[in-house]
Amino acid sequence: MALYDPSLVKDNCGFGLIAHMQGQPSHKLVRTAISALDRMTHRGGINSDGKTGDGCGLLLQKPDSYFRLIAEENEWNLGKQYAVGMMFLSKDPVKxxxxxxxxNQELSQETLTIAGWRDVPTNEDVLGPIALSSLPNIVQxxxxxxxxxxxxxxERRLYIAKRRIxxxxxxxxxxxxxxxxxxxxxxxxLCMPADLPRFYLDLADLRMESSICLFHQRFSTNTQPRWPLAQPFRYLAHNGEINTIEGNRQWAKARAYKFASPLLLIFKRQLRLLTRPAQTLRAR
Structure with a gap:
């Protein structure tokens, strides 16, 4: 009896996780994750320009030693506890x-201080014309x-600030x-998996080390590929489109009066205000 049944074949994203059992960070683990991601190229779509994909990416453990070196090079004062945000901004300097x-305003309200802004080093030559046409300004x-x-x-303060932002x-x-x-x-x-470390020069730097890496190749089924919709997201990567997202939002809105968390007691009055219906389909 054959184990393969063509009628059961479905298209979906490709993703995986690599972690060092003893929690030892290394650049080798980052390279291995990128190599594994490259082998999932067939799980995503490729545009007619041959370079623009449906989106791919890595979620890494914060490379502490690497980021502290960057802070030292820029003479930024980082405390024992610090965070780094990866953001897409408009190419319009005013926006x-x-x-x-x-x-800055919302972080300050949570008693958090911006030590500095960094333009993430990238190589735009590896991008296809379609990805390049919508390329945001990528900063940390x-x-x-x-x-x-x-x-x-x-982490809780960052979450509250992020939602208000x-x-x-x-x-x-x-x-x-x-x-x-x-x-x-x-x-x-929106690049090909093999080009991810060529686009983000940080990922090719030997000082970039991690002990855990989640990697994802997106297969876009019912939404157009966009930079924000590439995965992983902030906490996870999912395998397939969320076709019930509008219903999920409505159910959440109907139950907003019940929103509560023992971990967010001091923000209890703000919880309902922190949720909002999306005007467009955006990555959450």
Whole structure:
């Protein structure tokens, strides 16, 4: 009896996870994840230009030593607890500066300090014309937390700030927060998996080390490929499109009055305000 049945074949994304059992970070693990991602190229679509894909990326453990070296080179003062955010901003300098101002305001409200902004080194030559036409301004923001704060305290403050930022920046279609965390960082885009370390030069740097890496090749079925819709997202990567997303949003809206969390007690009155219906299909 044959185990293969063509009628059961379905198209979907490709993803995987690599982790070092003892938690030892290395560049070898990053290279291995990229190599595995490259072998999933067939799981995603390729545009007619031969270079623009449906989107691929990596979610890495925050490379602490690498980011601290960058901070030292730029003379930024990072505390014991700090976060790095990966963001897509508009190419329009006015819109980009407006977004930065809002980000600074909301982080300051949570007693978090921006140590510096970094233009992420990229090589646009590896992108196809379609990806290049919608390429955002890719930046990282380094954020320092007050002394004595625990990592989980910083994460909660970052989450609240992120949601308020997203509620305020609604007219800028290019703006997107790929990741904002003390623990992880996301590198993703509309390029081919083999070109990911050629586009993001950080990923080819031997100092870029991680002990865990989630990788994802997107297969776009019912949405057009866009930079924000490339995966992984901030906390996960999923295998297939979420076709019930509008229904999920309506159910969440109907139950908003029940929103509560023992971990967010001091923000209880803000929880309902932090949720909003999406005006367009965007990555969550």
């Amino acid at each position: 980009a500066q407006s977004a930065k101002d809002i980000i 923001v380094f954020i320092s937390a007050p002394a004595g704060w625990r990592e989980q305290d910083v 997203e509620k305020r920046i609604t007219e800028d279609e290019d703006f997107y927060i790929c990741s904002l965390s003390t623990q992880v960082i996301v590198y993703k885009g």
